[in-house]
Amino acid sequence: MYRFVEHTAELEVELEAGSPEGVLQEALRAFAELTGPGTGEPVERRVELEAPDRPALLAAWLDELLYLADAEGLVPEGADLTVDGTRVSGVLRARRGEPRPLVKGVTLHRLRFRSENGTWRGRVVLDV
Amino acid sequence: MSELVRVDETTWEIPASARADMRVPARIFADDEILHEIEGDLSLEQLQNVATLPGVVGAAIAMPDIHQGYGFPVGGVAATELPDGIVSPGGVGYDINCGVRLLALPLSEPELGARREALVHEISRAVPAGAGKRGGLHLRGAALDDVLRDGPRALPGVRPDDIEHTESEGRLEGADPAAVSERARLRGRDQLGTMGSGNHFVEVQVVAEVLDRETAAAFGLEPGQVTVLIHSGSRGLGHQVCTDYVKLMDARLASYRIHLPDRQLACAPASSPEGRRYLGAMAAAANFAWANRQAIADEVRSAIATVLGKEVAEGTRQVYDVAHNVAKVEVHEGREVCVHRKGATRAFPAGSEEIPAAYREVGQPVFIPGSMGTASFVLAGEPGAMQRSFGTTCHGAGRRLSRTAARKRIGGGELRRQLEAQGIVVRCPSPKGLAEEAPFAYKDVDRVVRVVEQAGLARRVARLVPIGVIKG
Numbered sequence: 001m002y003r004f005v006e007h008t009a010e011l012e013v014e015l016e017a018g019s020p021e022g023v024l025q026e027a028l029r030a031f032a033e034l035t036g037p038g039t040g041e042p043v044e045r046r047v048e049l050e051a052p053d054r055p056a057l058l059a060a061w062l063d064e065l066l067y068l069a070d071a072e073g074l075v076p077e078g079a080d081l082t083v084d085g086t087r088v089s090g091v092l093r094a095r096r097g098e099p100r101p102l103v104k105g106v107t108l109h110r111l112r113f114r115s116e117n118g119t120w121r122g123r124v125v126l127d128v
Numbered sequence: 129m130s131e132l133v134r135v136d137e138t139t140w141e142i143p144a145s146a147r148a149d150m151r152v153p154a155r156i157f158a159d160d161e162i163l164h165e166i167e168g169d170l171s172l173e174q175l176q177n178v179a180t181l182p183g184v185v186g187a188a189i190a191m192p193d194i195h196q197g198y199g200f201p202v203g204g205v206a207a208t209e210l211p212d213g214i215v216s217p218g219g220v221g222y223d224i225n226c227g228v229r230l231l232a233l234p235l236s237e238p239e240l241g242a243r244r245e246a247l248v249h250e251i252s253r254a255v256p257a258g259a260g261k262r263g264g265l266h267l268r269g270a271a272l273d274d275v276l277r278d279g280p281r282a283l284p285g286v287r288p289d290d291i292e293h294t295e296s297e298g299r300l301e302g303a304d305p306a307a308v309s310e311r312a313r314l315r316g317r318d319q320l321g322t323m324g325s326g327n328h329f330v331e332v333q334v335v336a337e338v339l340d341r342e343t344a345a346a347f348g349l350e351p352g353q354v355t356v357l358i359h360s361g362s363r364g365l366g367h368q369v370c371t372d373y374v375k376l377m378d379a380r381l382a383s384y385r386i387h388l389p390d391r392q393l394a395c396a397p398a399s400s401p402e403g404r405r406y407l408g409a410m411a412a413a414a415n416f417a418w419a420n421r422q423a424i425a426d427e428v429r430s431a432i433a434t435v436l437g438k439e440v441a442e443g444t445r446q447v448y449d450v451a452h453n454v455a456k457v458e459v460h461e462g463r464e465v466c467v468h469r470k471g472a473t474r475a476f477p478a479g480s481e482e483i484p485a486a487y488r489e490v491g492q493p494v495f496i497p498g499s500m501g502t503a504s505f506v507l508a509g510e511p512g513a514m515q516r517s518f519g520t521t522c523h524g525a526g527r528r529l530s531r532t533a534a535r536k537r538i539g540g541g542e543l544r545r546q547l548e549a550q551g552i553v554v555r556c557p558s559p560k561g562l563a564e565e566a567p568f569a570y571k572d573v574d575r576v577v578r579v580v581e582q583a584g585l586a587r588r589v590a591r592l593v594p595i596g597v598i599k600g
Contacts, residue, residue, distance in 0.1 A: 008169050008196045009527045052379055063371055070364040071314040100258065100558065101325045101600075104367045105222035108378060109198030109392035125198050127222045127367075128326050128531070 002030040007125065011103075012110065015122035020054075020083040023113060023122040024061050028076045031065050034103055034126075038075030040096030047079070050087045057086050058113040058122050062106040068092075069099040102128050132156075132163075132172075138583040139516075141187070142176060149389065150179040155187040157517070157583045162192050162575060165528055169196035171203075177389045178206050183213020183397075185465060189517050191472050192579040193526030193571060197221075199392030202471035203526055207518045208398065210457065210464045214386070215403045216395035217373040217410070219468035220455050224369060224410055225417030226361030227295075227451040228495045229425060230506070233432065234443035236352040237334045237595065243435055245553050248332055248596030250431035251356075252555035255330055255424055257323040257600040265320040265423055272317055276305040279415035280422035287446075290422065292484050294449040295474060295492075298418035300456070304408025308365070309372050312409075316365025316416060321423030323360050325558075325600040327565055330428065331357045331497075332553075332596035333504060339588040343490040343508050347447050349590050356444075357504055357592070358424050359497055360600075361453065362417035369413045373406040398466050407455070407466075414454055421449055447506075448484075448493040450474065452523035460518050467518045475509035475521035475586045483509075494586055498525045498573030500554075500565060500597045501547055505577045505588055512584025521586040522577070525570035534569040535560065547597065556599035565599065 005012040011034070015026040049064060051057040068074040074094040081090035105127040112123040131146040135155075140163065142154040154175045158166060166172060171194045179188035184206055194203030199218035208214050233240075240247065256263035265283075267275060274282035279298040280291060291297050323330065335353045338344045349355070362369075378394040380402055381387075386395065396402040425446065433441035455468045476482050476492045483492040491508035498504045502525070513519045529537075538546075540559025543566050547554050556562040580586050 004532060006530045006532060008530055009202055010198055011531070056375075056378070067311055067315065067368070070367075071311070100561075101364070102561075104326075105371050107198040107218070107392050108374060108394065109218075109390060111391060127198065 002026040011126045011128050013124050013126065017120050020120050021081045023058065023120045024081055024083065024088060025079060027058060027062055027122065028065060028079055031062060032076050035069050035075050035099035038077065038095030038097030043074055043094045043096060045092045045094065047092050048089045052086065054086055055111040055113045057088060058124055059106045059108060059111055061088060062124060066103055066106060068094065070101060073097060073099060075099050104128060138579050142172065144179065147176055150176055152179050152184050153187045154179050154190070156190040157579055157585070158192045159575065159579050162571065162579065165571065166194055171196050171201045174201040175204060177393060178204055180389060181206060181208065181214055181216065181393065181395060182386060183208035185209045185463065186518065191522035192576045193522045193524050195527050197470070199390050200470040203522065204470045205472045205518055205520045206468045207460065207465040210466055211399040212397045213466060214395035215398040215406055215455055215466050216393055216468060217370050217377065217406055218392045218394060219470055220370065220410060221453045221470050222367045222370040223361035223453055224366035225414035225451045226453045227417065227421065227449060228497055229358040229421045229449035230447040230495050231356040231425060231428060232348050232445050232447050233354040233356070234440060235354055237354055240354050244595055247431065247435045248553040248555060248598065250435045251330055251428055252598045254427040254431040255323055255598065256321065257598065258325050258557040264318050264322040267317050267320055272313060273305040275320065275416055275419045276308060276412035277303050277415065279418040283419055283422055286422060290425070290446045293446045294418060295451055298415065298422070300411035300414045302408055303411035303415050305412050307405045307409035308369060308412050312365045312368035312372065315368050316363055319363040319365065320420050321427060322363060323424065323600040324363055325561065328360045328600040329500065330424065330598040331500065331594045333357055333592040333594050335590050336503065336593040337591040339590060340508070343589045346487055346490045347493055347506065347589065348445055349447065349506065355592055356428050357495060357497060358421055358428065360421055360424060362413045363420060365416050366413035369409045373409065377402055410455060414451065418449065450494055458519065460514065465518070469520055471523045472520045473523045474519055475507065475513045476519050477509045477511040477514060494521055496522060496524060496573060496577055499567035499570040500594055501550060501552065501567035502573055504592045505573065506590040506592065507577065507586035508589050510584050510586050513586060516583065517585055521580045525573040525576055527569055528571050529569040531564040534566045535563045537568065538563055538566050552594050553596040562599055
């Protein structure tokens with residue numbers, strides 16, 4: 001589950017899933033809602049990311065999606081991911097398109113990615 | 129907030145003693161109503177967080193258009209003493225050198241007459257905006273390095289008076305293209321001359337009121353004159369520079385024994401290798417942003433030539449171009465400081481050698497975009513800015529409602545009808561994006577500029593009203 005939370009100027013996203021991989025999948029879905037759909041050819045990309053801690057891994061994942069959207073016009077559609085501590089690897093499925101350039105950056109402000117009573121939760125503020 | 133102390137009619141302070149980690153007071157320029165709005169979000173807490181940064185001097189300062197951001201509040205100013213005070217990429221923001229440029233056309237609204245809609249339409253065709261309209265200049269290798277090093281000077285056929293009428297003449301010293309990552313280059317290399325999305329815009333406006341006749345004359349503005357205001361920044365290139373250096377400095381905080389109340393305030397001493405490298409990359413991104421607004425201005429002039437003729441395009445003067453997200457090394461009260469302006473504009477007074485000779489007797493021009501249905505202001509820097517805010521004033525109306533809240537109150541189609549009923553021609557690829565920028569989502573810009581005038585930071589010169597809006 002993902003939902004956008006009220007923030008005066010930016011976009012705060014709350015994420016919830018049964019696994020760390022699920023939180024990253026929800027982050028992808030939230031990001032794709034902001035870019036709009038891709039209509040071009042499907043593309044797959046191998047992803048290997050490492051971060052200094054788990055919250056930073058959530059930011060690094062969204063940074064990757066933002067970079068691919070802005071530099072290559074890729075709109076994410078799904079991913080097969082494995083999270084190992086502060087690393088994530090897997091395959092990103094995307095489609096070429098004309099993503100709306102709304103998101104400027106993924107901030108570390110109020111960043112969270114952790115397990116709470118068996119539920120994995122993430123929170124991230126995007127600069128728009 | 130109980131710690132707030134009223135200093136005078138438009139100045140409030142939270143003393144440094146309010147929190148154990150604050151090094152300086154937090155100073156807010158506001159009237160009662162604006163203060164009430166500010167207290168509705170986390171702006172003041174974020175301002176107090178800024179007051180904890182190593183090397184910060186004077187006060188952490190908030191302009192009346194302040195609103196909650198991430199790390200720094202938007203509308204915030206912080207000066208750190210050099211050489212060892214910190215520099216914080218988050219204190220500049222992702223859109224490095226987001227700013228505004230004002231062009232003045234050699235004709236009045238009656239002279240424009242029925243050609244207004246054609247002009248707005250042609251500008252919307254000429255300036256790539258929003259999704260899928262890449263259409264920017266394609267820069268590769270050395271050509272991109274030239275823009276990063278020299279800003280608009282690196283573009284072909286740029287008018288010398290455009291360069292002269294740009295803050296820092298469109299080129300920050302110390303720009304280091306080698307400090308800009310490959311990812312940043314790949315994001316920005318096809319985006320020069322594109323507007324972007326969100327709150328960026330090009331507006332066709334009319335000078336509705338002149339409040340300071342002598343200064344308006346010096347700026348080349350008169351009642352009824354048609355102007356074009358351009359609001360954009362450094363696009364993906366600047367966004368990636370910020371991302372890269374927030375990440376780098378976040379990883380090095382412990383080595384500099386820096387403890388922060390908010391991770392997004394990640395910073396390093398300006399004299400450190402990380403600090404120096406960021407300042408070089410930030411200056412390069414700032415130069416890219418000035419080149420971007422230059423390329424957009426060229427696109428606007430080409431649209432003017434198509435609709436109104438070559439002579440009108442050639443007679444379209446650049447009044448000035450100001451940055452409102454940047455960190456600059458300046459001298460204030462004998463100290464060399466790094467002034468972070470995050471949603472705040474430099475506003476140097478008359479006499480400053482930093483402003484063009486033509487404006488030196490009246491002060492630096494400052495442009496304050498309001499919302500797309502209300503008004504924008506031309507201001508001039510005042511001596512009070514040097515005494516009270518490190519030569520800085522506000523940058524806009526400031527958001528008061530979230531984008532979601534704005535969309536809940538009005539649809540894009542209905543807003544377009546309302547704006548067109550006011551005589552404003554609208555071009556926007558996204559109805560949702562239009563609704564998010566509805567005028568009621570912003571503070572009252574008249575009130576914001578009255579506060580900075582009363583506080584002695586800048587004085588009102590002219591009020592401009594929109595007749596055409598092109599949104600990203």
